[in-house]
Amino acid sequence: MTLRSRFGKEMDDLAKGYTVSVPFDQRLYKQDIAGSIAHVRMLAKQGIISDKDAELIVMGLISIGEEIEQGRFEFKEELEDIHMNIEARLIEKIGDAGAKLHTARSRNDQVATDTRLFTKEAIAETVTRIKALQQVVLNQAEGNKSVVIPGYTHLQRAQPVLFAHHLLAYFEMFQRDVERFQQCFERADVLPLGSGALAGVPYPIDRDFVAKELGFSRVSANSLDAVSDRDFVIEYQAAASLTMMHLSRLAEEIVLWSTAEFGFIEIDDAFATGSSIMPQKKNADVAELARAKTGRVYGHLMAILTTMKALPLSYNRDLQEDKEGLFDSVDTILSTLEVFAAMMASVRVKAARFRQAAEESYTLATDIADYLVRKGIPLREAHAIVGRLVRYATETAKTLYDLDLGEYKRFCPGFENDVKSITVESSLAARSALGGTAPEQVEKALAAARRTLHGT
Amino acid sequence: MTLRSRFGKEMDDLAKGYTVSVPFDQRLYKQDIAGSIAHVRMLAKQGIISDKDAELIVMGLISIGEEIEQGRFEFKEELEDIHMNIEARLIEKIGDAGAKLHTARSRNDQVATDTRLFTKEAIAETVTRIKALQQVVLNQAEGNKSVVIPGYTHLQRAQPVLFAHHLLAYFEMFQRDVERFQQCFERADVLPLGSGALAGVPYPIDRDFVAKELGFSRVSANSLDAVSDRDFVIEYQAAASLTMMHLSRLAEEIVLWSTAEFGFIEIDDAFATGSSIMPQKKNADVAELARAKTGRVYGHLMAILTTMKALPLSYNRDLQEDKEGLFDSVDTILSTLEVFAAMMASVRVKAARFRQAAEESYTLATDIADYLVRKGIPLREAHAIVGRLVRYATETAKTLYDLDLGEYKRFCPGFENDVKSITVESSLAARSALGGTAPEQVEKALAAARRTLHGT
Amino acid sequence: MTLRSRFGKEMDDLAKGYTVSVPFDQRLYKQDIAGSIAHVRMLAKQGIISDKDAELIVMGLISIGEEIEQGRFEFKEELEDIHMNIEARLIEKIGDAGAKLHTARSRNDQVATDTRLFTKEAIAETVTRIKALQQVVLNQAEGNKSVVIPGYTHLQRAQPVLFAHHLLAYFEMFQRDVERFQQCFERADVLPLGSGALAGVPYPIDRDFVAKELGFSRVSANSLDAVSDRDFVIEYQAAASLTMMHLSRLAEEIVLWSTAEFGFIEIDDAFATGSSIMPQKKNADVAELARAKTGRVYGHLMAILTTMKALPLSYNRDLQEDKEGLFDSVDTILSTLEVFAAMMASVRVKAARFRQAAEESYTLATDIADYLVRKGIPLREAHAIVGRLVRYATETAKTLYDLDLGEYKRFCPGFENDVKSITVESSLAARSALGGTAPEQVEKALAAARRTLHGT
């Protein structure tokens, strides 16, 4: 089988080596075979090839699938890509009938179909793993429901919040990720087969039949677009970039909280690594690598965007560069989600240390200002008074608990004894509007999260 | 008004200059004022401030809005940002009551609200302009319904297609863009106000009321997430990157088709530029700039992704870097869409030249191979036969039309006189499955496109 | 003056607005005028225009420079760019002679010249500011020569190091930055003027004269390359990205060290910001913004790389997109370096806290393993022994200082009393090879750094 009868010579070896894709696109063999089987059944149904030929082809393809599965298939680089490898082997196995498989299609619509099938599966698996991580996050939130931590802004202690509230922020991020992947799925869920090389095919094909066989919801509306569209790959990369970004934020917190300085959590030994030279080290390498791999996925996003820039219609060989980055991002995000879920599940929370930190560093200053507001002092003035109070406390190395009422009154006569009843608990409870960290709200949010995951 | 009563000294001038945001975030003044008005009405409704104070504040804010609108407002860099500029002016105008505006909110939830309002408006406008460009594309397709062009793969002439079919490929791309922006809108359409600095606010606020006032569909579910989430900005940048990528492909074709070599279209003089030194030049600078600006939007996407990487919760000043890139991408995409629509509307199609190109370069070779397939020759064999035929024709400098039947038969005895009835028209007509370039299909696609735009 | 005599109509307003560059390229007015003056002097010297015309033009240009400097110049968008704005004003001022200025040049070589002049100045200033920051880093290192800190790997305490040693790591990074910028300067330091639009100019010009006038070391060797080369912009962006990356690492450490948890340094109040709502907050916004702006510069690098991808020779309007990103990166890096230097100079080091951290967390475990190695135990075995020792200590909540010799010996009989003489000081002193943290080495490194900055 050759595509080169038009040429006076064989392809240069360097050029062959440079253009060959079978080393990576062999990963699409299942999709390719499934696509071919659906295609050939349609060809027979439409009378374009005979039922007998179709049956032979289908049997041949199934058996090739098994050969590959079992590692008995020899991929040949001189056959360029997964499509030609399978087709050539088919002809080898079943003869002339095999040469009819490629009727009414082109590699251009074929590879687009394969890649969409792969992407749909990848999205489904990605969503499954995000949800599994959400479940772990939710479990940790529920298992540490009463743990109070210092909420941070600018990595400075700001106000007390519930640990569960903090974790649920990640639940929200991951939920947006799920939505994005699902919407990306919808746009990937379109069958390009039947678009031919670029213009459609001159056979009475039934595209809806093929779509149904392969589980696509729709068929593509424009052949030129269908063979040259890689939006779905870019969307996957963009959605994956956002998810990796969210994971990198959580990873950063895991790293920070595991330091000697923060000391808020302890990663299980099973997820910690040692040093080749420093016997005392316990490092959070999993979190560090997750953080680092964010770059890799961003890079793949940038790569495919660059590749697609300014390409004239329709198919150009440039599009072959869509796959390796996609495969790598899928592998990266799936393994990161999986290991993260396991690691997060193993994390031991040091509640006392968290609590202590939540009480230090004047984290109740806002509540004291709001106390003054409720006494009738305009917000801006209250803020300034408490600022001076904090400054005084800092300079005298006292906590707000240490100050006596006399000291308070020196900054504002409006202070009364009840200022002492401002505590971490009162601070939490006061933030009781929807989305706030009040225990009742967090309880509701936990219930909502459970419903999101389990639909009940 | 100072936020620095806690500090022993004023801010360093360099630090002030470095952290100030009012030079760019003043662009959010409308959103900021609208947000404040809704907030203050809620405060009054809930009895947190008095109706009288609320009324004063609202009137003050409206009048500040007018001052800005009319260029009479003096933005002060020492007041850092748009929020403090407006608040300070308010206090200046209405006194103590103004100092109550900031009750039960923080700049963290305030700026998130402003930015979401801005983004929602930007998306709406972006979608409007994409649709306007789709309309122009559709008009050109309908106005040139019978124009045949060479469809390309690898920028080599491949098969004849209708010009309308080619243009509709872009219609499809833009339609996906519209969908993406609309889904991004849904995730932007969430009110963060009421999240306070990070933990919620200790006042009996009514967030649903504020959401309704401001036209948000939902309120945010987690305060820590709400103040530190910039997913909606990243999504806008990603969607904009895809749209710019699509525009860059169309721009590339405009540039190519306008060359002396292709010569398929003529840009109107009103959209062409000359040279400072070469009097004969007619350049497609608009298309070139659109192509180039793709880089700019990609860059903003990469910038915000980088900025967000590995940020611990919740708000960090890093988030301030979300705005300039967003503003620039919005401006870039809106102006590009607008000028592109105008330029595309002005394009004059050289139908004869397109047609000639569609007939040259053996673009019917595939049809000849399919002709042989229908005579019972397996596809792969038919392909090889026609390959040899083309090689012969190339070497003898003939077109396929020039060859006589004897020459055809030399390559395959199956050729008969009816091979001569393969024409551009028969080629087009044969591709009649959904998505193909057959005139009937393109007609249907045009009707569908009209329905998409006009809902009828 | 018009470039449109070849066209039948004026440019569309949208197209004008889209292609106009004077709103940003007016920043190049000094370079443009300097370039024109040198050009015109050469034209006169070569007899291409008369001395009288040249004199008129030079005087006109100087006076236009003053108009711009003093804000009296009216930039007109309809004149597209800075070049045409100046040329039109020149003709307005001096009449016909002005129309000769553009002889023997094109905007293509003109703008390349302007941008190179700008870039050269930007590089020089960037290098100056990096050095100023290096000086501050060096001062802090020298001023805190005896401060011991815990060196970190994986953000876990690893081994004691001198604070000065830690700071000098940044000195090294910045020194590489200086080198890179200087080498970028060399490639920017090439005069393109004289390349015309693309092919050279048909006049007997003296390019070396112009180069000398403008301070260029060389003239470009190929006109097509000269008008379409933007490597120097990309190189600036790449070098700036590396510098911002280095700054982001230092910024991250400033943020970490300023937390309540680390508590190693105190930023001066003059460089700290407060909160609109939390009166106690002292935030390191300057460091956060520096960290965030890394994304911005990366984005500009990606933007120009994308823009340049796959552009055919020679000049294309796409190249106009080189400037805004360049300007913004220059502004960003210069302001960041400046404010960072000031902030770093103000940092107060909490030596005692650093010291305490350096002694905790088994940071001497490596030294104990090396102690065993010196007693003849293979490194790998020694590592395992000390690992078990640390595990025992952790589980019994002891420090290594707490353990008595009996406990040591339980893990390895080779331990003797002298194990107690392993201290932070002995650990530091032992790392005395070049590049190590031993005080003597750090002393040498400080001296070398001084020499690097001051050449003595």
Next chain:
Amino acid sequence: MTLRSRFGKEMDDLAKGYTVSVPFDQRLYKQDIAGSIAHVRMLAKQGIISDKDAELIVMGLISIGEEIEQGRFEFKEELEDIHMNIEARLIEKIGDAGAKLHTARSRNDQVATDTRLFTKEAIAETVTRIKALQQVVLNQAEGNKSVVIPGYTHLQRAQPVLFAHHLLAYFEMFQRDVERFQQCFERADVLPLGSGALAGVPYPIDRDFVAKELGFSRVSANSLDAVSDRDFVIEYQAAASLTMMHLSRLAEEIVLWSTAEFGFIEIDDAFATGSSIMPQKKNADVAELARAKTGRVYGHLMAILTTMKALPLSYNRDLQEDKEGLFDSVDTILSTLEVFAAMMASVRVKAARFRQAAEESYTLATDIADYLVRKGIPLREAHAIVGRLVRYATETAKTLYDLDLGEYKRFCPGFENDVKSITVESSLAARSALGGTAPEQVEKALAAARRTLHGT
């Protein structure tokens, strides 16, 4: 051999799979062994280990190198990385002595050394291949010295230039690439070994000896910097991005020139690909893929920049992500340069078609304007006159050759008969300043290029 005696349990399998690097860092085995041999020789020389142990280790390492070379080495994922795999095998082979290899070093300085060795070799090979491509470009330039082509700006024909001049523009670009890689080499050429984990090592090592053994010019000056510096990887990626960008421009021209529309060159059949469905196709896939792979390299640059952003000192596991992108960029650029050189060497130039295009489209309009300037008409006026002339010619469908003197004079009385002596040849010859396209200049440029490559 275990690094986990400090931990209570083995590593989780998911965590192991996630953190393992031996699947990719095994590529560094040669560098790792070379580094270890140099290290161990130094240890013996300094009396840190015995000569006998050193000899055993060296022999063991050499034999392990052979095992790997011959595919007999079993890489074990449970041993994490290439370093531990080799070390464990060494201990297996030679017993206790092997356990001394890691004395006075850490994996942190070891992997930095390996990666620098790899990068230095990669740079050397990259430079070699760039030069090979330069040679091919030069050969094509010399072999087509008299070929005239239309020079383009905005992809519109602008002025005639020599084909050799056009090719030499790429020679210039590649020469800058060579310079950049060489400067990157200098900064990679620094030995980190001896920096230990982060602080140096407590042994009397001789770093200069190791540097000399391994061919490094210098040793690193700061241990903290040395183990956490990946600037050299980023610089490689940045330099590679620029080179790929240059190749993408050339690739774009190859694609354009090979179209039916331009038809300026013919790629050899050995470098062309066919279609699975369109028998007539001859595609320039090699050039398309080269163009596309630009995205991949940009992506790797962005990935490593993102990964390094905001990492605190010193080593973090994030740094492990430096390698795969580096390997892939090296492979990409080397294979692209190699296949490009072969393909370019095979290109057949269609001189007549180039020439014809150079004469059409009013490419001499600039020369006519300059003709008027020499007759004393100010440049700007001359430009406008010729613009009107071109417009007249366009509207009457004439070339400038077709116009008679009467018609010329209608636009400017200054035209005389000698206007007819303006030809492509006169146009070329006139551009005779350095860098211009005049044949004499191009001859000089060719000679200079030869000197650059061959130093004579």
